[in-house]
Amino acid sequence: MSDTTVLGGRAVRESLRTPDALIPTIFIPLFFPVVNTGRVSEIFRSDTTAFLQGRGYAAFQLPTSLLPAASFGSSALFLVEEIEGGYFDKLRAAPISRVSIVFGRLWSEGVKSLVLTALMVAVALPFGVRIAGGVTGFAVLLVLIALWAVVFSGFMQLVALKSRSAAATQAGSMVFFPLLFITPNFVPRDQLSPLMEIASSFNPVTYLMEAAGSLVLDPSFQWAVLGKGFAVVAVAMAVMVALTVRAINDYE
Amino acid sequence: MYSLWTSIYDRGQDLSCSTATLEESDHHPDQKETLMTLAVEATALAKRYRGKGGEVDAVRGIDPAIPAGSVFGFLGPNGAGKSTTVRMLTTLMTITSGSARVAGVDVAADPDGVRRRIGVALREAGLDPRQTGRELLRLQCRLYGLSAAEAVARTEELLRLVELEDAADRNVKGYSGGMKRRLDLASALVHRPEVLFLDEPTTGLDPASRLTIWEEVRRINEQGTTVFLTTQYLEEADQLCDDVAIIDDGLIVRQGSPAALKDELGRRRGDGIAPTLDDVFLDATGRSRARVAGDVQEVRA
Ligand SMILES: Nc1ncnc2c1ncn2[C@@H]1O[C@H](COP(=O)(O)OP(=O)(O)OP(=O)(O)O)[C@@H](O)[C@H]1O
Ligand SMILES: [Mg+2]
Numbered sequence: 001m002s003d004t005t006v007l008g009g010r011a012v013r014e015s016l017r018t019p020d021a022l023i024p025t026i027f028i029p030l031f032f033p034v035v036n037t038g039r040v041s042e043i044f045r046s047d048t049t050a051f052l053q054g055r056g057y058a059a060f061q062l063p064t065s066l067l068p069a070a071s072f073g074s075s076a077l078f079l080v081e082e083i084e085g086g087y088f089d090k091l092r093a094a095p096i097s098r099v100s101i102v103f104g105r106l107w108s109e110g111v112k113s114l115v116l117t118a119l120m121v122a123v124a125l126p127f128g129v130r131i132a133g134g135v136t137g138f139a140v141l142l143v144l145i146a147l148w149a150v151v152f153s154g155f156m157q158l159v160a161l162k163s164r165s166a167a168a169t170q171a172g173s174m175v176f177f178p179l180l181f182i183t184p185n186f187v188p189r190d191q192l193s194p195l196m197e198i199a200s201s202f203n204p205v206t207y208l209m210e211a212a213g214s215l216v217l218d219p220s221f222q223w224a225v226l227g228k229g230f231a232v233v234a235v236a237m238a239v240m241v242a243l244t245v246r247a248i249n250d251y252e
Numbered sequence: 253m254y255s256l257w258t259s260i261y262d263r264g265q266d267l268s269c270s271t272a273t274l275e276e277s278d279h280h281p282d283q284k285e286t287l288m289t290l291a292v293e294a295t296a297l298a299k300r301y302r303g304k305g306g307e308v309d310a311v312r313g314i315d316p317a318i319p320a321g322s323v324f325g326f327l328g329p330n331g332a333g334k335s336t337t338v339r340m341l342t343t344l345m346t347i348t349s350g351s352a353r354v355a356g357v358d359v360a361a362d363p364d365g366v367r368r369r370i371g372v373a374l375r376e377a378g379l380d381p382r383q384t385g386r387e388l389l390r391l392q393c394r395l396y397g398l399s400a401a402e403a404v405a406r407t408e409e410l411l412r413l414v415e416l417e418d419a420a421d422r423n424v425k426g427y428s429g430g431m432k433r434r435l436d437l438a439s440a441l442v443h444r445p446e447v448l449f450l451d452e453p454t455t456g457l458d459p460a461s462r463l464t465i466w467e468e469v470r471r472i473n474e475q476g477t478t479v480f481l482t483t484q485y486l487e488e489a490d491q492l493c494d495d496v497a498i499i500d501d502g503l504i505v506r507q508g509s510p511a512a513l514k515d516e517l518g519r520r521r522g523d524g525i526a527p528t529l530d531d532v533f534l535d536a537t538g539r540s541r542a543r544v545a546g547d548v549q550e551v552r553a
Contacts (some may be wrong), residue, residue: 006394014382017423088376090439094395095367099308204474 001098001240003119007104014078015112029069029120042051051188056189059129060087063118063212064185066141067205070113071180072150073156073173073220076103080160080169098248103158106150117142123173140226141215147233148208152176154240160245179205184213204232239249289356291447291478292318292341296350299336302420312502313350317463318480318495320446321490324474325493326482329537333502334482335375339453341480342372355446368396371440371448371477375455377432381425385416385435389442396443410438414468420537430461437468450481454488468490486529496529498536506536525550 015021023195041057052060054073077101091101121131121138131138159172180197183206189197200206214222257546299311311333318324318429326334337347341354352359355369380388388465393403411417414434419427427435433453440448453469454462462485469492483489489496490510499507506513510529517527517535527535 003395007353010380010383010391011385013387014380017382082378082380085381086374086376087380088378089344089374090372090378090436091395092344093370093372094392095364095368095397096395252339 001108003100004103004107006207007100008107009077010015011075011105011108014034014106015074018074018078025074025116026071027067029065029067032068032185033058033065036064036236037061040186050109051191053132055130055132055217056128058066058124058127059132059216060213061185061226062121062129062216063122064180066117066145067148067209068176068180068214069116070145071121071152071176073153073159073169073176075109075153076160076169076173077166079157080164080166081107081234081250083164084166098251099245102154102161102244102248105157106154106156109144109153110150113146114142117145129163131215132186132217133215133221134219137215139223141212142231144208144211144215144233145235147230149235151233154237154244158247161244175190179203182206183209194235204236207232278384281429289320290317291320291322291351292316292324292352292480293353294341294352296352297337297340297352299333299340299345300348300351309502311340311499313321314497314499314502314504316497316507318478320478321473322493322494323477323479325467325480325489325496326480326499327484327486327489327496327533328482328499329539332499334449334499337499338449338480338482340448342370343367344372368443369442369446371445373433373436373440373448373450375452376540377429377436377437379424379427379432379436382423383422384423385427385431386411386420388435389439390441393442406442411440413441413471415437427464430457433457433461433465434468437465443473443474443478444475447478448479450479452484453483455484456466462488490529498533498538506532535553 036142037058044045044052046052046056048052049057079088082091082159089102092098103106121129121141128204131141133140156169156173163169163172182196184200186191187209189206192200207225207228211226214225264517294314296313296315298309298313301308314337316324316337326337328334334522336345337338340347341352341359343359343366347360348440353488354366355398357365359366359367370405382393386407390403393406394400398406408417411420412438415466416431416438418432419431424435436451437450440450450469454465457465469479469481479492481492493510495507495509496513497504508516510532513532514527514529517532520527521527
């Protein structure tokens, strides 16, 4: 555990020293919601659109900013660079649990995501976006998004460990597009085209987005929706951890 | 005759670190009762890579025995299996068959025990470019179980040792090749290892930087650390090593002290010209000077 925190501290340092790696993490999450809101906020007016529950379309778009901001594989790119450069072997030769080499970065991704999510919610406040769930809702939202950030980074690090190639890892992070856009990010699921509705039902991120959305839009906690969101994260986390432990122990 | 073990043996006296022992042979009738400790010993150590392109037998059964306290040089042409051997001995790679003990600990059975006792600096000088030299050493200290306060003290000590105090707060990214090697060496020493593995520690360095590394290696060795190094430079092996082994195509083809190996070749040739370690290398790996030098035809009559 202490190895993980020591290596996590290093990973935080590394992120802070590479601010340019944050540019896509900020740009894409701002781009889509701003454009989406700009295009349709006159159509989806809060007084005439039932799914907005009396709130603005910008609030509905908040999860569409938060999830992509938590879905970047920058930690995996650092990892693959470390593998290619040889520092990874140096760490593997140290008397530490090898899993901590990978989990240190995940820890830092979680922390980074907490900070980033809080900042993005703060940025949304002047646009009239409020978290309907209040302070508790905000806290739950932070945890949900941060856990997702850890899961997503974990899978990207797995690609890095298996491929040992920066190009493959970069390509792997592109799964983020289908994952985040085959979702009810534009309108709720029941208003999607039938094909899209089916496709999005198979996408785990759909349940995350709905859980995040309910925290933003609905002052009463929708336990069923939240439960599905957290269940998806928990299962994905378990799969990711199991695969990572195996990958790092078999690595040579 | 120069004994393989003499110099090593003398130094081995004050070493208590390793547990493997070997009955001393009749080279030293006066010291027959003394036991000699081995820092590295392997039996039929082999590595087979299995890849898409088929199988490669990189190491095909070697039995190095390296006395504690010595500097051991592992020589061989490109692709001979030097790095593969180092990677097996340092727990970075599984052993296909055979066994190895490092600092008295079985590599396959207790890799963590081995990791605690060894220092490793590999050819790529693999260092984290985004940390400063000081941060990197402190982190390394923490990973080897030093407390935060101990890490600070040990880091300063090591920075002085490898003369990197002035650059300590710069990102490693901006270091020169020689500085990176020195930092890598320092990072392998944080926990005062019993055995230090260096894979081509001076490849690509200018002559002055190379000398600095040699001095460090000697100093480290004088403090009792066994050094296992691979090198492409035969002069380096001649200068630094008590013993060398020449590996070719996964098999050890010569082993002994540089002096003994040169002696042996000189006697075998019987031409009265003192051979160099280069000659021994070329002889052992079946490469003649004429072939190596090409048109120059640098053949000794
Ligand atoms: N990961 C790998 N997969 C397959 N074959 C490998 C792998 N690593 C090394 N080899 C092969 O094993 C043999 C020994 O390689 P090794 O790197 O141990 O040689 P070396 O003596 O260190 O060479 P050099 O002087 O070039 O560093 C070579 O034939 C090499 O092609
Ligand atoms: Mg090599």
